[in-house]
Amino acid sequence: MAVARSHPALTVGKYAALLGYLTFALFPLYWLFKIAITPDQLIFTEGTNLWPSALTIDNFRTVLFQTDFLAYFGNSLFVSLGTAAVTTVIAAGAGYAFSRFDFGGKRLIIAVMLVTQMFPLLMIIAPIYKIVASLGMLNSLTSLIVVYTAFNIPFATFLMQSFFDGIPKDLEEAAMMDGCSRFQALRKVIFPLTLPGLGATLGFVFTAAWSELLFALMLISKNEAMTFPVGLLTFVSKFSVDWGQMMAAGVLALIPSCLFFIFIQRYLVQGLTSGAVKG
Amino acid sequence: MTTRVQNTVMPGEPRARRSLYWQYMIEPFLYLSPAIFLIGTVMLIPLIIGISYSFQAIELLNPFDTGWVGFENYLKLWSDRKFWIALENTFWWTFWSISFQFFLGLGLALLLNTQFFGKRLFQALVFLPWAVPTFLSALTWAWLFNPVIGPLPHWMASLGLLSEPYNIMGDPSLAMWGPIVANIWFGVPFFAITLLAALQSIPGELYEAAEIDGATPWQCFTKITLPFLAPMIAITVMLRTIWIANFADLIYVMTGGGPANSTQIVSSYIFTTAFRKLDFGYASAIAVALLGLLLIYAIILLWLRKKLVKI
Numbered sequence: 073m074a075v076a077r078s079h080p081a082l083t084v085g086k087y088a089a090l091l092g093y094l095t096f097a098l099f100p101l102y103w104l105f106k107i108a109i110t111p112d113q114l115i116f117t118e119g120t121n122l123w124p125s126a127l128t129i130d131n132f133r134t135v136l137f138q139t140d141f142l143a144y145f146g147n148s149l150f151v152s153l154g155t156a157a158v159t160t161v162i163a164a165g166a167g168y169a170f171s172r173f174d175f176g177g178k179r180l181i182i183a184v185m186l187v188t189q190m191f192p193l194l195m196i197i198a199p200i201y202k203i204v205a206s207l208g209m210l211n212s213l214t215s216l217i218v219v220y221t222a223f224n225i226p227f228a229t230f231l232m233q234s235f236f237d238g239i240p241k242d243l244e245e246a247a248m249m250d251g252c253s254r255f256q257a258l259r260k261v262i263f264p265l266t267l268p269g270l271g272a273t274l275g276f277v278f279t280a281a282w283s284e285l286l287f288a289l290m291l292i293s294k295n296e297a298m299t300f301p302v303g304l305l306t307f308v309s310k311f312s313v314d315w316g317q318m319m320a321a322g323v324l325a326l327i328p329s330c331l332f333f334i335f336i337q338r339y340l341v342q343g344l345t346s347g348a349v350k351g
Numbered sequence: 352m353t354t355r356v357q358n359t360v361m362p363g364e365p366r367a368r369r370s371l372y373w374q375y376m377i378e379p380f381l382y383l384s385p386a387i388f389l390i391g392t393v394m395l396i397p398l399i400i401g402i403s404y405s406f407q408a409i410e411l412l413n414p415f416d417t418g419w420v421g422f423e424n425y426l427k428l429w430s431d432r433k434f435w436i437a438l439e440n441t442f443w444w445t446f447w448s449i450s451f452q453f454f455l456g457l458g459l460a461l462l463l464n465t466q467f468f469g470k471r472l473f474q475a476l477v478f479l480p481w482a483v484p485t486f487l488s489a490l491t492w493a494w495l496f497n498p499v500i501g502p503l504p505h506w507m508a509s510l511g512l513l514s515e516p517y518n519i520m521g522d523p524s525l526a527m528w529g530p531i532v533a534n535i536w537f538g539v540p541f542f543a544i545t546l547l548a549a550l551q552s553i554p555g556e557l558y559e560a561a562e563i564d565g566a567t568p569w570q571c572f573t574k575i576t577l578p579f580l581a582p583m584i585a586i587t588v589m590l591r592t593i594w595i596a597n598f599a600d601l602i603y604v605m606t607g608g609g610p611a612n613s614t615q616i617v618s619s620y621i622f623t624t625a626f627r628k629l630d631f632g633y634a635s636a637i638a639v640a641l642l643g644l645l646l647i648y649a650i651i652l653l654w655l656r657k658k659l660v661k662i
Contacts (some may be wrong), residue, residue, distance in 0.1 A: 100480075194625075200393070223394070
């Protein structure tokens, strides 16, 4: 708003800066893609050229059909979708309570949730390993879902709270006057209005769970239960010479989280904005 | 959650008769209890257990030699040269990452707060690095720094930054810059998103009034924009500092702490101690030390914020 004046020099500078940011953001991804479609025999001779002289999709074919890639992909999809769904439901409940009720211990609970965002998660990696091991749940995807859900609840709750805060209280009070119970009002009146918020939370938690590495590395050691990050890391050390295949696997790993992210980012800024107005 | 709430709230029950006790003590907790239960069992109880581990000898490779050892782990920590190296590395890692992320993020947010052609597409594309899974950004940057398939060493050599195109992550004096660059790339969108949200909540009339009074753009920035952003800046810088100091994924994947511990930060040291050596007692002691340092940092920053920001 402030820089709306159209000084020609300023405009040129602005577009140069925009271009700079765009290059910095996209170049690594472009490179990932470029190596993935470069034929094997050209990688060493043309490895640092900006565009290869021949293209191939063999790397993608090999990765998809001759490695455990699809199994890792499926495991990760299961864990991430499970985590996103469970977290969103629980966080919606908690966010609703923070937004609409005044009750004893509210400030304490909010403070505890803030603290969980601050202490090193690595702090609890040893205890969690021992607890999960003693329950016999090592190498189980369910244990990963439970752990990730707990990690993501605090932030998701704050996000949902700011979405609920943006919906006028009068709406559900009117419904309750007309004889709805609070839960009916929530389900019939508030729920449809908060769909964008639910979508944003789902997407945010999905991307977080999709990329978690250290806990998955600690809790999963069996090949058939590995999630994507762990699988890709072992993949890298197993096939450490095959750059094309590694990059192809990388490109495929990008797709789900990028799709989700493009979908949610508008709502993310919106949710943070309404939160920022209060604070 | 759904079924439980349905059972307790009778449909058609008149609202007026509901007691205060119900409204203040019970009903909110019906919505909250799953969250409280999970956070309690998965985070708080392990946290307490973790602190107690730091006073015990728990090595999975040495299962018969366990028990309470008092402050032995902490004494070992005090004389552990690797820990002090890791602490110094943590400081530089966090300092450079947060500085670049913040200033580049602020610049991006200011740009995104203006109008230009193709803004929506641009915003989607520059925020993309935040969506790339961490392990994948780590691998991508490790590949870019590799002289066989990556262009960066060659470019740096032709600019005269390097004597010949070699991998900087094999050079103890430069290796830390590999993960730092990856972290900057990954973290700029976060600052841009949060600062953009704060920028958009500044009332536009303020700028109009300032413009009528003849303020220069620089005056607008320092007198209106910065004071409005200050609370958001304080909270995001604090949170990000803590996250980055704890953030071992990039380093673990890109360098594994090497060469010669030159990129080992405290949190990657915790992870290698727990995961490779399975020495949980000592790993917990390091973690408690890190937690203590970060708490002190947070308290200082919150105190500064209270003194400096008058909102």
